[in-house]
Amino acid sequence: MRLRNRRANRGLQVSVNNRRCHRYGICQAEAEEIFWLGSDGRLRYDTRPPPELHDQARMAARLCPMQAIVIEERIG
Amino acid sequence: MERIVIVGAGLAGLRAAERFRELGFEGQLVIVGAERGRPYHRPALSKQLLTGELRGNDLTLRSYVELDAQWRPATMARRLDVRRRVVELPGEEELRYDGLVIATGVEPRHLPGAARHDPRVHMLRTLRDGIAVRRTLTEGSGPVAVIGGGFTSCEVASTLRTLGRDVTLVSRGDVLLKRVFGERMGAWFRELHRSRGVSLVLGTEIMNWIPHRSALGLHLSTGQLLMASCVVLSVGSVPAVGWLRGSGLTIEDGVLCEPTCHVVGAPDVVAAGDVARWPNLRYGPSPQRMEHWLNAAEMGRAAAESLLAGRDFAQPFTPLPRFWSEQHGLRLQAAGAPVLGESTIQLSGKEFGRGVTGYLRRGNLIGLVGLDSPRGMLRWTAELGRQCQPARRRDSVTAGQPTPYLTSPRPACELEPLPSLESAPGPLSIRTRRSQPRPAAAPECRAPGVQ
Numbered sequence: 001m002r003l004r005n006r007r008a009n010r011g012l013q014v015s016v017n018n019r020r021c022h023r024y025g026i027c028q029a030e031a032e033e034i035f036w037l038g039s040d041g042r043l044r045y046d047t048r049p050p051p052e053l054h055d056q057a058r059m060a061a062r063l064c065p066m067q068a069i070v071i072e073e074r075i076g
Numbered sequence: 077m078e079r080i081v082i083v084g085a086g087l088a089g090l091r092a093a094e095r096f097r098e099l100g101f102e103g104q105l106v107i108v109g110a111e112r113g114r115p116y117h118r119p120a121l122s123k124q125l126l127t128g129e130l131r132g133n134d135l136t137l138r139s140y141v142e143l144d145a146q147w148r149p150a151t152m153a154r155r156l157d158v159r160r161r162v163v164e165l166p167g168e169e170e171l172r173y174d175g176l177v178i179a180t181g182v183e184p185r186h187l188p189g190a191a192r193h194d195p196r197v198h199m200l201r202t203l204r205d206g207i208a209v210r211r212t213l214t215e216g217s218g219p220v221a222v223i224g225g226g227f228t229s230c231e232v233a234s235t236l237r238t239l240g241r242d243v244t245l246v247s248r249g250d251v252l253l254k255r256v257f258g259e260r261m262g263a264w265f266r267e268l269h270r271s272r273g274v275s276l277v278l279g280t281e282i283m284n285w286i287p288h289r290s291a292l293g294l295h296l297s298t299g300q301l302l303m304a305s306c307v308v309l310s311v312g313s314v315p316a317v318g319w320l321r322g323s324g325l326t327i328e329d330g331v332l333c334e335p336t337c338h339v340v341g342a343p344d345v346v347a348a349g350d351v352a353r354w355p356n357l358r359y360g361p362s363p364q365r366m367e368h369w370l371n372a373a374e375m376g377r378a379a380a381e382s383l384l385a386g387r388d389f390a391q392p393f394t395p396l397p398r399f400w401s402e403q404h405g406l407r408l409q410a411a412g413a414p415v416l417g418e419s420t421i422q423l424s425g426k427e428f429g430r431g432v433t434g435y436l437r438r439g440n441l442i443g444l445v446g447l448d449s450p451r452g453m454l455r456w457t458a459e460l461g462r463q464c465q466p467a468r469r470r471d472s473v474t475a476g477q478p479t480p481y482l483t484s485p486r487p488a489c490e491l492e493p494l495p496s497l498e499s500a501p502g503p504l505s506i507r508t509r510r511s512q513p514r515p516a517a518a519p520e521c522r523a524p525g526v527q
Contacts, residue, residue, distance in 0.1 A: 022407060023407075024409060029398075037454065061140065065400050067137070067138075
């Protein structure tokens with residue numbers, strides 16, 4: 001079985017739709033180096049996580065209860 | 077494997093498909109779904125779709141890899157032949173597979189005697205159902221009856237109150253959400269709904285359905301006659317296994333699977349999501365179904381991994397269950413198996429209204445319920461995961477280690493007094509917090525060296 005390596009050398013842009021997000025914090029459980037739920041109730045996040053965290057970013061987006069995380073893959 | 081067929085185009089099926097591609101499967105991927113459209117975000121049906129905040133198109137689930145799949149929408153699988161490796165489709169079409177994922181989910185349970193064909197009576201399972209409920213709701217402003225005492229019913233009742241509608245919830249049980257949270261917390265939810273203006277008629281059955289032109293009458297076992305211009309029926313669900321009759325698979329209460337998601341008695345077949353009954357070795361050897369959204373996503377991926385790995389090399393799927401709900405502006409989160417708890421302990425927060433409650437069994441933490449406490453849940457879910465480890469395959473299931481905070485002096489595991497509802501934040505509290513400006517991705521968060 002040949003492995004696909006489609007995502008090599010790609011950047012990834014993370015954003016969160018403020019109106020959808022209800023701050024359940026599942027994203028932080030999935031990717032604690034990208035998402036942080038602060039004691040002030042705010043969610044902070046890294047918009048350009050490094051490649052080694054891309055899988056975690058996608059997992060956070062998949063499991064977001066509000067489907068509020070937008071992941072854009074960009075070449076270069 | 078040349079061709080993998082996924083029957084069921086919901087969350088579990090989609091996430092399985094993604095995982096096949098991520099793992100490098102380059103063969104044909106066929107996704108057969110009973111509904112017309114692509115997979116969508118079902119949890120929004122009882123909330124944002126009903127309020128109109130989101131529309132049908134907003135709910136489409138994204139794939140995060142190129143799926144390159146062949147979609148067969150509006151197609152009900154009719155039969156499965158595991159010996160010939162064939163899924164039979166309508167029109168006597170036979171779809172051969174090398175690997176198969178069963179992810180057909182559940183169907184709403186019917187209530188015997190209900191006026192199912194009355195256009196004002198709705199189930200709420202599919203996007204189509206959701207759109208139909210919304211249409212009936214917007215056609216008038218009359219009272220609404222919600223039948224059932226589970227998550228969907230509670231969420232619908234709550235959504236209707238935020239829309240300012242008169243709503244009556246009718247349930248056979250004496251409390252709400254009892255199957256998930258047990259009697260005590262169920263009673264607390266009953267009071268929450270009552271305090272937010274939901275009329276509750278509990279411990280009650282519907283004796284007769286009396287359709288009138290202007291409204292639908294429900295004759296209740298209390299003797300009451302309830303008039304409603306819209307009825308939402310949500311009295312549980314049953315696994316969608318009709319198409320598997322005669323296949324030789326064990327389909328009582330879902331498709332019976334091994335700990336790895338492999339279906340018992342069929343080669344190269346796995347199951348995932350609400351339809352699958354498998355032993356989660358974290359909780360012991362008895363196979364269970366789990367109707368939770370996060371589980372469907374995680375199990376879809378696990379089933380795909382198991383199918384490609386093969387029976388001998390696949391890993392058991394041992395998730396720590398996590399689920400959430402939102403009712404009357406209150407975020408409810410749970411982890412583990414609170415319903416197995418024998419006593420509770422307050423882990424964070426001074427009142428029940430905001431904080432994390434731990435559920436204990438034989439002195440060990442077995443489940444968590446958090447109310448408006450996502451940070452507390454993050455912390456305690458990690459702790460629960462450490463304490464409640466899965467048994468290794470073929471090991472006898474052993475009890476977890478004693479919890480550190482329960483070693484001497486042992487705190488009383490007495491039932492905590494129920495919190496007063498006054499401590500529950502009002503529906504506005506979340507909105508207030510949400511409206512605060514939030515920095516989108518502070519620049520200092522950026523990882524060094526990444527553009």
